[in-house]
Amino acid sequence: MKRHASAIWQGDLKTGKGTVSSESGVLSKTQYSFGTRFENGPGTNPEELIAAAHAGCFTMALSGQLGNAGLVAEKLETTATLTFEKLDAGWTVTQIHLDVKGKVPKADAAAWEKATSAAKAGCPISRLLNTTITMDAKLEA
Structure with missing residues (x-):
């Protein structure tokens, strides 16, 4: 089983803008930027999406x-x-805390x-950081 999502970015890091889309269409050209990732701008960011995926999974x-x-x-x-957090090695996801409530008769x-x-x-997302990451990278003219 394979799932697909994509991102498009235009411009430099601080003033550029991007969109993320998912195969299902739940995300469709959803805006993200430096402001949504490192400040409180409107839109999403990769870390929020990981947190949502982990909560759901x-x-x-x-x-x-x-x-x-x-x-x-x-x-x-x-x-x-x-x-x-920003560490010496750069921005790093250092922890995910799950706060769980359940009503279970x-x-x-x-x-x-x-x-x-x-x-x-x-949960597969809990095991995420132990996965193999592969890549194909093509530079277009």
Whole structure:
């Protein structure tokens, strides 16, 4: 299975502008810029998109783990807070914190802990930084 997204950038780093689009169309020429990434300008940024992907992936994985235990959630809500810091090596994602709330009838604290721990470890986005990154780079005239 492959998923596709693309980005277009025009101009220099500080005054240029870009758009991101996804295969599904959920993102369609969505604006991003220096201001949306390093300031509070309108639009999105790569780190916000990673946080959203992690929240979504983790929450689905948690639902699956609960299901494996014979439990069904009435509601699961996850907020992923990504920390993006300027270090000596440059801007770096240093942490993602998941704040998870769930309303799960018949679940006790032990079942909740087991399911959340397994979902955190097993979610594909949680494992993202351990992936192989490949690239094809073509310079157009």
